[in-house]
Amino acid sequence: MKNVMSLVDLQREEAYIKELTQDRPIASLPFAGRYRLVDFALSSMVTSGIRNVGVLLPENKARSILDHLRSGKDWDLARHHKGLFYLPPVRPENGEKASDLRNIYYNLNFVENSNEEYVLLARATSVYNIDFTKVLKFHIDNGADVTVVTSKAWHSDPCSGLIVEPGENGRIRDAAIKPELKEGEYRSLGIFLMSKELFCNVVRYAFEHGGTDFRRDAILKQATGLKFYTYIHDGFAARICSTPAFYLSNLKMLDQSVWEELFMKENAPIITKVKDMSPTEYKEGANVKNSLIANGCEIHGTVENSVIFRNVTVAPGAVIRNSVVMEDCVLEAQAEIEYVITDKEVTITQGKRLRGAVNFPVMIGKHVTI
Amino acid sequence: MKTRCLAMILAGGQGSRLGVLTAKVAKPAVPFGGKYRIIDFPLSNCAHSGIERVGVLTQYRPFELNNYLGNGNAWDLDGRGGGVFILPPYARAKGADWYSGTADAIYQNLNFIEMSDPDYVLILSGDHIYAMDYSKMLDAHIAKGAEATIGVIRVPMEEASRFGILDAEADGRITRFTEKPAQPTSDLASMGIYIFTKDFLRDYLVEDAKREDSSHDFGKDIIPKMLADGAKLYSYSFDGYWKDVGTIESLWQANMDFLADEPPLDTGGTWRIHSANPALPPHYIGPEAEVSHALLNEGAVVLGSVAHSVISSGVRIGKGAKVTDSVVMPFAVIEDGAVVDHAILGPHTRVAANAKVKGTPDSIAVTGENEVVEAAG
Numbered sequence: 202m203k204n205v206m207s208l209v210d211l212q213r214e215e216a217y218i219k220e221l222t223q224d225r226p227i228a229s230l231p232f233a234g235r236y237r238l239v240d241f242a243l244s245s246m247v248t249s250g251i252r253n254v255g256v257l258l259p260e261n262k263a264r265s266i267l268d269h270l271r272s273g274k275d276w277d278l279a280r281h282h283k284g285l286f287y288l289p290p291v292r293p294e295n296g297e298k299a300s301d302l303r304n305i306y307y308n309l310n311f312v313e314n315s316n317e318e319y320v321l322l323a324r325a326t327s328v329y330n331i332d333f334t335k336v337l338k339f340h341i342d343n344g345a346d347v348t349v350v351t352s353k354a355w356h357s358d359p360c361s362g363l364i365v366e367p368g369e370n371g372r373i374r375d376a377a378i379k380p381e382l383k384e385g386e387y388r389s390l391g392i393f394l395m396s397k398e399l400f401c402n403v404v405r406y407a408f409e410h411g412g413t414d415f416r417r418d419a420i421l422k423q424a425t426g427l428k429f430y431t432y433i434h435d436g437f438a439a440r441i442c443s444t445p446a447f448y449l450s451n452l453k454m455l456d457q458s459v460w461e462e463l464f465m466k467e468n469a470p471i472i473t474k475v476k477d478m479s480p481t482e483y484k485e486g487a488n489v490k491n492s493l494i495a496n497g498c499e500i501h502g503t504v505e506n507s508v509i510f511r512n513v514t515v516a517p518g519a520v521i522r523n524s525v526v527m528e529d530c531v532l533e534a535q536a537e538i539e540y541v542i543t544d545k546e547v548t549i550t551q552g553k554r555l556r557g558a559v560n561f562p563v564m565i566g567k568h569v570t571i
Numbered sequence: 572m573k574t575r576c577l578a579m580i581l582a583g584g585q586g587s588r589l590g591v592l593t594a595k596v597a598k599p600a601v602p603f604g605g606k607y608r609i610i611d612f613p614l615s616n617c618a619h620s621g622i623e624r625v626g627v628l629t630q631y632r633p634f635e636l637n638n639y640l641g642n643g644n645a646w647d648l649d650g651r652g653g654g655v656f657i658l659p660p661y662a663r664a665k666g667a668d669w670y671s672g673t674a675d676a677i678y679q680n681l682n683f684i685e686m687s688d689p690d691y692v693l694i695l696s697g698d699h700i701y702a703m704d705y706s707k708m709l710d711a712h713i714a715k716g717a718e719a720t721i722g723v724i725r726v727p728m729e730e731a732s733r734f735g736i737l738d739a740e741a742d743g744r745i746t747r748f749t750e751k752p753a754q755p756t757s758d759l760a761s762m763g764i765y766i767f768t769k770d771f772l773r774d775y776l777v778e779d780a781k782r783e784d785s786s787h788d789f790g791k792d793i794i795p796k797m798l799a800d801g802a803k804l805y806s807y808s809f810d811g812y813w814k815d816v817g818t819i820e821s822l823w824q825a826n827m828d829f830l831a832d833e834p835p836l837d838t839g840g841t842w843r844i845h846s847a848n849p850a851l852p853p854h855y856i857g858p859e860a861e862v863s864h865a866l867l868n869e870g871a872v873v874l875g876s877v878a879h880s881v882i883s884s885g886v887r888i889g890k891g892a893k894v895t896d897s898v899v900m901p902f903a904v905i906e907d908g909a910v911v912d913h914a915i916l917g918p919h920t921r922v923a924a925n926a927k928v929k930g931t932p933d934s935i936a937v938t939g940e941n942e943v944v945e946a947a948g
Contacts, residue, residue: 234853235869244850274644457872460855465870470850475645477846479839480605480868480881481854484832487863495853496606496869497839509853512839 202250217443228325249333324391363389591939599697623653672787722764734760
């Protein structure tokens, strides 16, 4: 993969996941107990052998990303030669709007000055562990101009997305941005591979002709005449574009085969910022079933069918069911939650009870005490 | 380059009392507490104490330890001028020798010490579990104008004959030091932690190296000689948790100590114990699992039951398997229906379905790295 450079795009926002992304880009969303979404794209890049990674920072809300990635050391990207590059947005002028395409356009220098032959662009909004060397081989074997990585959706979703209709050998018959996504459709994971030359050309043309959206203006509108292919990832993938998708995908981590495939792949771990939390303490009365539990927790109560992030305290008699509980939350004695997502540093005080529903989990924002 | 205080960790011992656990690795590399290795404790203590340059003296089975330490990055010891330096015995013009004693090991690395140019040298051992701020001990060393300061801890009188025991005046000035005395005269035990003013240490090491009758050991030779010469030796008292994990029973007991309602050290707190970890996901507890009084680390999968045990990274515990009062080291696999009780399972041990590994509180069962335990008959 020495001949592939990559861009991680953090600019785009999603309308259906507002509560969780008020203070952070989607890429910073905590996931599966100890990760942030950006870890999946970045780890796949690094374990596939990509060593030149540009991170397109969002217009605002970049703090959590900078704090998470820092020098890139945890991903072996703090290097003298190549490594991790932060590509900051350029302030819009003359009534222009911030957009992912604009962000890429104003950072094209970074792409052009790199000596790799191919560019892999990934939006850090999906969960996967993909070997990109296979995507490159697919791209080359098919003589493709553009390859988009897709996967078959395992649930419907209210948010819009790029859907493709794959033909023989992965050649795309039709591709469209649909307002809603349905189970079984081949949905883009936001990963595009093409030659550096073509990448620069389509970005430049699209932006200079008034474009704002990379997918629509640089890819779909210019796809005619191009050999447009899709690499269908047949392993687990989840696109996190709505709060229900966030909830369902987290709970999907309780499927042991998904957990194994994503996280225990030989030589291809999902890497994240190291915090050196101590192992989790299970105390007298702990009753934990079918749950994913991160380090640094102290559990006296009951946890079922849930994902528990780092440094969570579950006091005696407290109960967590079918919930996603993020870092540094505290459930005091006899507190009970079911079908709930708690953002970081939430405290549920003694005896309080909260219950959502499977299709409508209750969302509790950062730092809230109930 | 100038260093204020250089730490030297004696990590060369075979640790033969740990039996099969050290058949393939040096004692400081033995896993501890579900997540750590023994050497994480002195290394983290150094990093938190502001000591940035650390020599690690290895000679027995050094590869895994070397591989684990890397450049010291995991402990934030990879700064400019700092670093973790692996110091194996090496050949010089006169030939090569193994380290023949603790003092000899330091003596053979005097060149490294001079290159680091420290004012003080802190000597540590790689087989204790504790959290200690060495900078306070160094402050005391300087304040007293000491030439040597020995870290001491009070031990039960009946155990005192296992340690180096010293007598000290009210101000800490050491008057007598006896290595493993049959009739101990005090309960002040040496922790094997020494701070020496560098030039003072060098002179004694050079002198000791010439002596044919010396065993080249700090406790047996260097410290008694310093005392005999009337040098300024002071004790520095430490009263926190400090556990030698040099035997199977003490290693097991120290692990069990961390299962207490209030663990003896807050390894995840402000004095965080750092370790070089594989990237593993949160652990998974299955639908029929039962876990209580346990420590569980990342990457583990528990489908059976765990009580009063320490479960390390990547361990698999199958359906119906029962683990009680045990320490399960990284990536051990306990298959369905197996029973593990009062045991230490070495890394990558496999206990086959329905097999049993059973010890007793007085005799802990142990399996070595990669050992396979099949079901009887």
